[in-house]
Amino acid sequence: MSKLKTNRGAAKRFKKTAGGYKRKSAFRRHILTKKSTKTKRQLRGTDLVAACDQNMVARMLCDK
Structure with missing residues (x-):
């Protein structure tokens, strides 16, 4: 079986912490x-990924 590849877009957007995955807020790029x-x-600042989305983020980052 081949190695799993990390989703590089997700790797740039999410960081794993003890409490889950942290993310930045949306709607802060332009038209300010x-x-x-x-x-x-x-x-x-940052916020945590919602509980319903944590499994999806973990799969993209190959953490599970």
Whole structure:
């Protein structure tokens, strides 16, 4: 059986942590002039991948 290949797009977007997988917020790349300061501030930082999506991310990263 051949080796599994990691999904390179997923490898750039997700990092494994003790609590799951961390990810960045969406909607923070462009067209920022029409978004309020509060919205942009709340999109900063990282969040964890939802529990229903963790198996899919794990498969893409060959962790399971």
